[in-house]
Amino acid sequence: MAVYTPLDEADIRALLAHYGIGALQSFQGIMEGVENSNFLLVTDQGKFILTLFEKRVRIDDLPYFTTLMEWWGERGIPCPHPVRMQSGQALAAVKEKPALLVSFLEGGGVEKITVEHMLQLGRLAADMHLAAMDYPHFRANAMSVKGWEAIIDKIIDRVDEIEGGLRALINEEFNYVSGHWPHGLPGGPIHADLFPDNVFFTKNFGKSPMLSGVIDFYFACNDAWAYDLAICVNAWCFDHRPRFVPERAQALMQAYTRRRSLTPEEEAAFPLLLRGAALRFLLTRAHDRLFHPPGALVSPKDPLEYVEKLRHFQRSGL
Numbered sequence: 205m206a207v208y209t210p211l212d213e214a215d216i217r218a219l220l221a222h223y224g225i226g227a228l229q230s231f232q233g234i235m236e237g238v239e240n241s242n243f244l245l246v247t248d249q250g251k252f253i254l255t256l257f258e259k260r261v262r263i264d265d266l267p268y269f270t271t272l273m274e275w276w277g278e279r280g281i282p283c284p285h286p287v288r289m290q291s292g293q294a295l296a297a298v299k300e301k302p303a304l305l306v307s308f309l310e311g312g313g314v315e316k317i318t319v320e321h322m323l324q325l326g327r328l329a330a331d332m333h334l335a336a337m338d339y340p341h342f343r344a345n346a347m348s349v350k351g352w353e354a355i356i357d358k359i360i361d362r363v364d365e366i367e368g369g370l371r372a373l374i375n376e377e378f379n380y381v382s383g384h385w386p387h388g389l390p391g392g393p394i395h396a397d398l399f400p401d402n403v404f405f406t407k408n409f410g411k412s413p414m415l416s417g418v419i420d421f422y423f424a425c426n427d428a429w430a431y432d433l434a435i436c437v438n439a440w441c442f443d444h445r446p447r448f449v450p451e452r453a454q455a456l457m458q459a460y461t462r463r464r465s466l467t468p469e470e471e472a473a474f475p476l477l478l479r480g481a482a483l484r485f486l487l488t489r490a491h492d493r494l495f496h497p498p499g500a501l502v503s504p505k506d507p508l509e510y511v512e513k514l515r516h517f518q519r520s521g522l
Contacts, residue, residue, distance in 0.1 A: 251308035311404035326459025
């Protein structure tokens, strides 16, 4: 989450006039994240999150996201539900940008990751995959191999501004991964962005953390379930240096496979999927570093973190 398009109280009140969720009491921008503008709204009937879609998200894809959130919510996956306007529509427009209002989830993202977090994340990922097996809509993964190639074309002449040698690393890795990318693995709708700031936990004093929900569905798409799991390994299984933490990966995989076993084809492809996931986030972070919008109220994340992760998977796999 982030803020790229500032809003004032008049903007918020004009939007709320189309909903039946009470009178505005307060609102504030949410600084975390990199993709869209997000705000916490408090009315006399509760808390809500407003998202303005800024980039990478196509308007035609938004119904896929909203109906998938409703589908998962109806099947027990803890996630926000879209709030529909009095007209019945889920999507609105604010400052000429598509917008969505959703319910608020208690809890917050994870900073100090433990094995218990990983166990609960593994169960969540498997449950999300199984719950959406018969979801009737389809969205191709715009951030798969073809999407990476488009980003590379845009950034490759400048990436050595970030670190010398990055151009060669990206070209070599893309050529290898794209030439060996697996097809036909079991799949369906995936979240595709299950990072620690998108999976919420609550913690009562003296008790273990409890997973309270998952947010930010705007990279969701149809793809291999094992690729979603590889994204989780990249996002959760390294410390701040970043060094690989095998205990986290073991807990994640064990919890996931207790719910849903991997096929032999998925196991064989998993080392490559790990490299592909690392490359995907290296590319988008490098893009955001090089093309950071002036005046945006958020700092781009460090792409070099994913250089180290990619090199780990090149050396060692999982």
